[in-house]
Amino acid sequence: MESLKNKVAVITGGGGVLCSTMAQHLSKLGCKVAILDLNKSNAEKVAEEIKAQGGDAIGVEANVLVKDSLVKAKEEIHKAYGTCDILVNGAGGNHPKGTTSKTHFEAGDLEASEDITTFFDLDPKGIKFVFDLNFIGTLLPCQIFAEDMVGKSGCTIINISSMNAFTPLTKIPAYSGAKAAISNFTQWMAVHFSKVGIRVNALAPGFFLTDQNRRLLTEESGELTARGNTIIEHTPMGKFGEPEDLLGTLEWLVGSGSSFVTGVTIPIDGGFSAFSGV
Template sequence: MTTEFLKGQVAVVTGGSGVLGAALSKALVQAGATVAVLGRNAEKAHQTAEALGGQAFGVQADVLDRSSLEQARKTIHDTTGPLHILVNCAGGNHPSASTSQEQSFFDLGLEGIEQVMNLNVLGTILPCQVFGRDFAAQGRGAIVNISSMASQRPLTRVVGYSAAKAAVENFTRWLAVHFAQEHTPQVRVNAIAPGFFLTEQNRYLLVEPDGAWSPRAQSIVSHTPAGRFGVPDELSSTLLWLLAPESQFITGITVPVDGGFSAFSGV
């Protein structure tokens, strides 16, 4: 794998201004790609792209609004031409879709569950529909969806998010087969399942108001053989491996990056 093996390719990262999205955008820039950092907040997307340097640029888009995504695709085409890579990093959890001592499973509101399901599932499917047209038209491309270990090891309290990420992994497998059979095997679809990384979406579960680790955070670390939370940049090598020319025979899989969490039985 050469240092700038993505030179000449155009990538779009949804949720690119978030903690994990920014790290993955950085990896793509360093590998030579021109990167469109998509974010619902235009200012934040532009700031993230500016900080990345290279050939990164910010684009405003809402992953739950098809017309917004279509406009983003037009903007990218006008700026760089057709796309070659899509990384679906938009997603996250919300307290309204999680149980707690104050909020039992039976009292969870439909609105909160819908919000999390829509953001993670539809927020992955819609970008694949809009940007995936480029891949079908040109006969090559790569999609990497961001799942979560919560999809494979459902987490207590996290109802909506665990179910949503399980759906993302199922969709990843479905879309890999669809592109291979209906278009070309040169369009590959895979996913990465991060273990526990501290983000703005899960901070409320892992950090106490005084800044100390919550009992839940301490339990997570004790069940992670690596003995710590992940660092966003540690997802980069897996992303680049999935995009590398040497990985042309890899499609329809989900790669865990979890410090051994999924391998540990707790005993």
């Protein structure tokens, strides 16, 4: 991967399980890596781990929903490494107030206890939070860092979509809609930036155990929850993904081997998106 040596890679949400693994891999490929996270200590921890392995990385505090915060982060990265070549938009997530309690609505739910959150109870503020975090939290970093890429060669943006973008999962309409927007935005940007040589693609991870979803998919004992079991039953490979399963596709999309690939969303899902359930 000679084409990646000394490239400057910026990763938002870089303190998380999946994005920290991607950051470490990009470093091993020769990139100088800037880990952006709302929690600076998390970003610095990942950077220290990379440096301990012989890589070059810095941890930078940044809020992907605040333009001034991103501008400040960009200035810090410019001082350390220069302009951005690769942007991975890893910041995202869900919110309980954009989530229903049940997979299907039934007439009796209208008179049910307050413990049930139906479609009619969804909080617009919670839904807005999810859309802002996922969509605006991708759009703003692109506005700030893609400007660095104009006039250079070999620059790429990698967005993080989801299985929800192909077929919405039950109970999480806000997150599903937000990730569908990411896939659509990926296509839009790929066309918009095609004349200046910036490629834009997306990864669509299947089901990986992370800090955000572990309690939804597994019990404290380590056994699967009912939802966890359903997911495994609908994943032909019969397992959750490991963070390392993202790396081959990431490496291909940021490298010269995919130089004629732009505007695509690649499922990395153990066959989940291919399975009809029958």
